[in-house]
Each structure stands twice: as structure tokens, then as C-alpha cells.
Amino acid sequence: MAFTIKGIVFDMDNTLLHSSIDFGAMKRDIYAFLCDHRILPQGLSMNTHTTSTIIAEAMNTGLLSEELCHAMWDIAKEHEMRGMIGADLEADARELVQRLHGQLILAIVTNNALEAAMAALKENRIAHYFDLIIGREAMGLLKPAPDGYLEVLKRFPQTSPKEWLSVGDAWVDGKASESAGIPFIAYRGDIAKMNSMGVFPFAEIQHIQDVIGYLQPRTAK
Structure with a gap:
């Protein structure tokens, strides 16, 4: 066929x-935010994870409040808007x-x-x-x-x-x-x-x- x-x-x-989005910096900043709020543990491999897989890990914990979720996405959006300029x-x-x-x-x-x-x-x-x-x-x-x-x-x-x-x-x-x-x-x-x-x-x-x-x-x- x-x-x-x-x-x-x-x-x-x-x-x-x-x-010019700095995806590495976005990933590190979001991971640090999630660690600071005890959503994810320290020590995840940054080589095998992307920003999206880190976020998925965080979602799967069931620990993200609506407020923290919005704050997490704001970090990503800030990197995106900055990187999209020009x-x-x-x-x-x-x-x-x-x-x-x-x-x-x-x-x-x-x-x-x-x-x-x-x-x-x-x-x-x-x-x-x-x-x-x-x-x-x-x-x-x-x-x-x-x-x-x-x-x-x-x-x-x-x-x-x-x-x-x-x-x-x-x-x-x-x-x-x-x-x-x-x-x-x-x-x-x-x-x-x-x-x-x-x-x-x-x-x-x-x-x-x-x-x-x-x-x-x-x-x-």
C-alpha cells in the first residue's frame, strides 16, 4: 500500500x-528550583535528562502544588522569551x-x-x-x-x-x-x-x- x-x-x-535559548541553563535552573522545594532529590543525571523529562519526574511525584507548578513554568518561560529575542x-x-x-x-x-x-x-x-x-x-x-x-x-x-x-x-x-x-x-x-x-x-x-x-x-x- x-x-x-x-x-x-x-x-x-x-x-x-x-x-538562542540556553536549554542547559533552563534545565539547571528548573532542577535547582525543584530541589530547593524538595520536589526532586539531588543527584539526578543532567546528561540523560532534558528539561521536559525533569518536569515529568516532578509531576509524577504528586508533590507539586499549583503555585509551585506556575513558578516552575515561569522559569522556563523566562528563558524562552529571552532566547527568542531576535x-x-x-x-x-x-x-x-x-x-x-x-x-x-x-x-x-x-x-x-x-x-x-x-x-x-x-x-x-x-x-x-x-x-x-x-x-x-x-x-x-x-x-x-x-x-x-x-x-x-x-x-x-x-x-x-x-x-x-x-x-x-x-x-x-x-x-x-x-x-x-x-x-x-x-x-x-x-x-x-x-x-x-x-x-x-x-x-x-x-x-x-x-x-x-x-x-x-x-x-x-
Whole structure:
């Protein structure tokens, strides 16, 4: 059976936009906050955790009050807003979304706050090319959980997962996408890191416009 691609889900940071968000500092600040409030223990490995997995650990404890939860997200949002100031598009990203607009369903799934994402996308004048932009407020759990991608599929019930492609630079993008059944293309990703986290992209690209080559009908395995 051959599938014709009907939509693409893009990650945002370092896929469409080259932001300067200091994800390492964000992770450390949130972890320190959670340790200070005795939500998480000291000594978690920062090498294997991302900000989103640390937050998931905190959520799973059942110890986060609503007030502490808001304060935690405020730390993330502060880093995001600061890092999005002056964020430039990745090379050829505008040309790609202009070309695909109206031909395919275009969506973004980002762990960022929607406000920070929209500010950067509007500043770069590409927000209007997308049919759906999912920020963390629309997810139960952040990537690497599949919630954001499942929300995309829910919004477009006339499509199946195999009629989509997902493009992102990080293992969390691949894990979330693959868990939702959407084939994942790694854009300038660390493939060894992805593989070590159980993510096996069906394609790797170095230039964002190379995704065009994967939009033709393909045979299901």
C-alpha cells in the first residue's frame, strides 16, 4: 500500500528557528528550583535528562502544588522569551513553508510556551503559513511524550499517522513522533544520541528543503 503525505509536523527550535535559548541553563535552573522545594532529590543525571523529562519526574511525584507548578513554568518561560529575542529562521525555512503552504497541512509542536513561540514566528513573518501551532499548554506531557503529536492527529481526524511526516533536530522530537506513529526525519540531529535513546529516524537531512524529497508516495513496510 502507498501513502501520500498530507501533512508535516515541525519542531520549532533549531528546526525552523535558530533561537538562542540556553536549554542547559533552563534545565539547571528548573532542577535547582525543584530541589530547593524538595520536589526532586539531588543527584539526578543532567546528561540523560532534558528539561521536559525533569518536569515529568516532578509531576509524577504528586508533590507539586499549583503555585509551585506556575513558578516552575515561569522559569522556563523566562528563558524562552529571552532566547527568542531576535531569533532568526533556519536557512531556507521560509522558502520551504511558503512552497508547502496550501499544498499540505503544516503544524508545529513545540515544548515552548505558545506565547514565546508565536512571538518569534510572527517576528519572522511565518506564523500565518501554519494550520496549527501546538505549544506546551495544549499537551498533557511534553516531548518526548507523544501528546503534542497526538493532538495534531486529533485535530485532523481525516488523516492517519502514516500520512504525516515529522521533522526535528532532537531525540525528544523523534521519540514523541515515533510514539504517535508518525515517521520522523532528523534534521542535523545527533544520530548516535538518538539511537541511544531508542529513536531511529527513517531519514536524515542536513538542509531543511531536503524534506521535499520525502513527500512522494512511499510503500508501507
